[in-house]
Amino acid sequence: MSTARNGTHNFKVVLLGEGSVGKTSLLLRYVEDKFNERHTSTLQATFLNKKINLNDKRINLAIWDTAGQEKFHALGPIYYRNSNGAILVYDITEADSFVKVKNWVKELRRMLGSDIVLIIAGNKIDLEHEQAVPTEEAESFSKSVGAQHYYTSAKVNYGIEELFLVLAQLMLQKFEQGSQTNHEASRASQVLIVDDDEPAHRSCCFNSSRM
Amino acid sequence: MCVCVSQGKVEESKECPEKELADMGALVRVLTQWTGMFPYDFRDDRVMALVRTITQRCATEQMAGVRAEVSRTLERLLDRLTALEQYEQSLPEPAPLCTVEQLPQGDILTLGLSPVELARQLTAVELYRLSFVGPEEFLQAFAPPATKTPAAPKTTRNLEAYADWFNRLSYLVATDIVKPVKSKQRARLLEQWVTTARECFNLGNFNSLMAIISALNMAPIARLKKTWSRASAVCGQQLRQLELCVEPGGNHARYRAALAAAPGETAVPLLSVTCRDLHFAHQSAPTRVAGGRVNFEKCCALARPVRAQLAARRLGEAHGTPHRPAHAVNAHVTHTPTWRFFVDRPALSETALELVSFEREPPADHLEKERLKRLKGAAP
Numbered sequence: 001m002s003t004a005r006n007g008t009h010n011f012k013v014v015l016l017g018e019g020s021v022g023k024t025s026l027l028l029r030y031v032e033d034k035f036n037e038r039h040t041s042t043l044q045a046t047f048l049n050k051k052i053n054l055n056d057k058r059i060n061l062a063i064w065d066t067a068g069q070e071k072f073h074a075l076g077p078i079y080y081r082n083s084n085g086a087i088l089v090y091d092i093t094e095a096d097s098f099v100k101v102k103n104w105v106k107e108l109r110r111m112l113g114s115d116i117v118l119i120i121a122g123n124k125i126d127l128e129h130e131q132a133v134p135t136e137e138a139e140s141f142s143k144s145v146g147a148q149h150y151y152t153s154a155k156v157n158y159g160i161e162e163l164f165l166v167l168a169q170l171m172l173q174k175f176e177q178g179s180q181t182n183h184e185a186s187r188a189s190q191v192l193i194v195d196d197d198e199p200a201h202r203s204c205c206f207n208s209s210r211m
Numbered sequence: 212m213c214v215c216v217s218q219g220k221v222e223e224s225k226e227c228p229e230k231e232l233a234d235m236g237a238l239v240r241v242l243t244q245w246t247g248m249f250p251y252d253f254r255d256d257r258v259m260a261l262v263r264t265i266t267q268r269c270a271t272e273q274m275a276g277v278r279a280e281v282s283r284t285l286e287r288l289l290d291r292l293t294a295l296e297q298y299e300q301s302l303p304e305p306a307p308l309c310t311v312e313q314l315p316q317g318d319i320l321t322l323g324l325s326p327v328e329l330a331r332q333l334t335a336v337e338l339y340r341l342s343f344v345g346p347e348e349f350l351q352a353f354a355p356p357a358t359k360t361p362a363a364p365k366t367t368r369n370l371e372a373y374a375d376w377f378n379r380l381s382y383l384v385a386t387d388i389v390k391p392v393k394s395k396q397r398a399r400l401l402e403q404w405v406t407t408a409r410e411c412f413n414l415g416n417f418n419s420l421m422a423i424i425s426a427l428n429m430a431p432i433a434r435l436k437k438t439w440s441r442a443s444a445v446c447g448q449q450l451r452q453l454e455l456c457v458e459p460g461g462n463h464a465r466y467r468a469a470l471a472a473a474p475g476e477t478a479v480p481l482l483s484v485t486c487r488d489l490h491f492a493h494q495s496a497p498t499r500v501a502g503g504r505v506n507f508e509k510c511c512a513l514a515r516p517v518r519a520q521l522a523a524r525r526l527g528e529a530h531g532t533p534h535r536p537a538h539a540v541n542a543h544v545t546h547t548p549t550w551r552f553f554v555d556r557p558a559l560s561e562t563a564l565e566l567v568s569f570e571r572e573p574p575a576d577h578l579e580k581e582r583l584k585r586l587k588g589a590a591p
Contacts, residue, residue, distance in 0.1 A: 024494050064459065068353065068490025071374040072483045074381030075421070077428040078459075111430055113578060 008058040011171045014080045015063060016104045017089035018097040019070045022123040025154035026089060027065050030164055052168055059168050080108060084171045085117040087163070092122045092151070093130040098138065105145050115178075117170040118147035119163060125151040126158070228273045238265060239277045243284045250291040251345050254366040262288075294542070295367070298343050301545070302372050304379060305557035311390060311567045315556060318387050318396075319403055322548045326403060330410030332549035333380075333419045337479040338523055339541035340376055343369040349517045353489035357498060377422050377482060382558035384426035389435075389559070389567045397571065398441035401427070405446045408453055415473025417466065417481045421457055424450070431568035436575065457481070480520050488516040562586060 015023045031048045050061045066079050080086060088104050090097040101120055108116055120142045122133065142149035148166060152159040242265060245252070252258050262285070268274065269281045308314060324332070348370040388400045404423055411420040426432060427450060439447065457466050463484050470480055496509040544550050559567060566586055574580040 024490070028494075067494075068487040069483045071371070071486070072377055074378045074425040074429075075483060076425075077430070077433075078421075078425055081428065110582060 008060055009172060009175065010060045010062065011084040011168070011175075012082055013061055013063045013085040013087060013167065013171075014083045015065045015067070015087050015089060016079070016101075018091070018094070018100040019067075021089045021091040021094070021097045022154050023065055023089050024067045026087075026121065026123060026152060026160060027063055029154045029157055030160050031063070050164070052165070054165070054168055054172060057172065059172065061164065061168065076107060077111065080112070080116075083112070083116055084174070085119065085167050087119045087121055087167065088147075089121045089123050090133065091124050093124060093127050093132050095132045098133045102141065105147065109145060114146065115174075117167060117174055118145065119167050120147050120149045121159075121163060122149065122151045124153060124155070126153040126156045232273060232276055235265075235269065235274055236277050239269070239281050239284065243280065246284055246288040246291075249345060249347055250288055251295070251347070251367045253288055254292065295343060295369075298369075301554055304375070305555065307382070307560035307563070308557045309560055309563050311559065311563070311570075313557070314386070314390055314559070318390060318400060319552070320399060322552060324548070326406035326410045329403075329407045329549060330414055330416065330419070331477075332544065332547045333407070333411060334414050334416040334477050334479060335541055335544040335547065336550055336553065337376075337416055337418050338477075339544045340369075340373050341479065341521070341523055342541055344373055344521070345369065346517050346521060349485075349489055349520070350513065353486065354493040354498070354513055373482060374486075377418060379558065380419060380422040380553065381426045381429070382564075383553060383556060384423050385429050385432050385564055386556075386559045388426070388432055388438075389564060389571055392571070394435075394438050394441050394571070397435065397438040401438060401442045402446050405442075405450050405453075409449055412453055412456060412469075415470065415475075415478035417457065417470060417473075418479045420453065421481055421483070424454055424457065429564070431564040434568060434575070434579070435572050437572050475522075479523055482520065485516045485520040489513060492516065562589070 015027060017023050027048055031050050048063045048065065050063065052059050052061065064079065064083070069075060069079075086104070086108055088101040090101045105118060105120075108118065120138065122138055139149050148170070150159050150163045150166070152163060154160065242262065246262075253262065266281055266285060269278050319329070322329070345367060348367060351365060352370055384404055388397055388404065391397050391400065404427065408420050408423040408427075411417070411423065455465065456469055457463075459466075463481075466481060466484065470478060492509065492512040492515075496506060496512060498506055498509060500506045565582075569579070569583045569586070574583050
């Protein structure tokens with residue numbers, strides 16, 4: 001969860017999406033500015049960390065990549081618990097991968113309500129000519145669930161920096177709102193994922209996440 | 212391999228008998244190695260046809276010296292393939308159920324096993340299932356050849372089946388807990404599963420441990436406040452401690468340390484972490500380096516997690532009689548009550564789990580009420 005020790009905000013972000021939509025490439029591009037220029041490094045870190053400065057605030061993003069573990073549906077709650085933000089990645093050339101994103105959104109909203117900031121990323125926009133998920137559909141869905149929608153390309157490094165910046169901003173906002181209205185309410189309940197009453201009233205965008 | 216075998220065939224009858232016998236001896240040794248390491252290659256009729264050619268040639272008088280070894284090799288191969296077929300018959304899972312009434316009677320407690328015994332049997336189930344996973348299956352799944360030419364058709368899905376088992380165990384645990392109408396019984400089941408999870412940890416069976424932890428974290432289980440409050444206080448504490456051990460921070464540092472310290476005979480690595488390691492090993496290095504040469508460093512990086520995951524399998528082999536494969540050592544598991552319980556029993560579907568959970572303990576806040584309304588609207 002987010003804390004503000006030493007004036008640094010720590011946010012946990014989870015990357016979700018079907019296999020081979022480019023989650024790892026996206027993350028590597030952001031954290032190390034690498035794509036496919038593969039080198040044997042110690043990038044095995046489960047959490048990749050990125051420090052940024054925003055409005056004079058120091059933010060540490062711990063980004064949890066679920067790549068390689070897509071088959072283990074039952075692990076879902078373990079991946080995303082205590083996350084402040086989620087990036088739901090689909091491949092714009094694969095309609096099925098967008099369906100998977102919709103399912104993740106439903107599950108996240110159900111489990112974490114409006115506590116979590118959602119960003120939907122249409123990756124591989126460099127393959128625009130093969131686009132299989134219409135922009136209108138992606139955007140109207142994102143809007144209906146209170147998520148932001150961005151197009152990205154890990155290959156040509158497009159839209160990624162911006163996506164993470166917006167995510168960080170939204171998480172910071174949420175945190176600042178939250179610390180005003182909600183003292184430590186969710187801290188003791190991490191195991192039970194108890195739905196405390198407060199979060200529901202904080203946002204209205206959640207209402208439209210129809211199942 | 213094919214090249215080597217067909218060369219052997221070409222050279223036939225041109226050589227003197229001694230040379231021919233020595234060549235055949237070498238060929239049989241290769242065959243023994245190959246069938247031992249990758250028996251599933253021999254599900255392919257084309258490969259099996261080559262084996263038949265070899266055995267036929269060994270039938271002649273001057274090949275008497277290698278005949279015994281060839282028949283031993285063949286016997287072992289057929290054993291492995293038969294065992295695989297039998298195992299595959301046990302794989303189809305009962306379809307998830309939509310209502311709790313359709314569930315068979317009884318729960319994990321009716322098996323009458325102590326958590327220690329249950330954990331031991333679960334570990335045997337894990338090792339048995341793992342024993343069927345071929346090392347090549349990991350590469351087929353996580354480091355497929357980059358070429359566009361269609362790969363040889365896959366003849367096995369033991370890795371997928373083993374991953375399915377993880378999910379299945381999780382859903383069965385969740386189903387088991389929400390099933391009883393009385394909260395006291397549900398609380399007893401919670402205790403049984405948490406204690407079993409702890410025993411799995413003691414055995415180093417991280418795969419079952421993680422599946423149970425996942426089940427207890429599923430919304431329909433996690434929200435049962437009354438049930439949790441009726442379970443012993445230690446139960447919640449124990450669970451939190453166990454969760455800490457498999458907490459993914461620092462690239463699963465705690466888990467890796469715990470696995471290294473686990474008893475070798477019963478340790479079962481977390482399949483999900485192995486898959487993750489393979490994904491990264493594949494993503495982080497090119498398969499070919501400059502000049503089109505094979506990147507052997509990457510091959511080693513890919514082999515490492517596979518070897519670690521299958522170490523349990525090798526141990527099974529080491530403990531059995533020589534050449535007695537792990538599946539045979541662990542086959543007794545299919546006669547245990549735990550095996551029957553987890554093979555036959557249907558689990559509830561995700562929606563059904565939620566609905567039953569709300570039946571057991573009504574929605575506690577307006578979020579949950581909303582959720583229930585939607586669930587009922589969606590139900591047929």
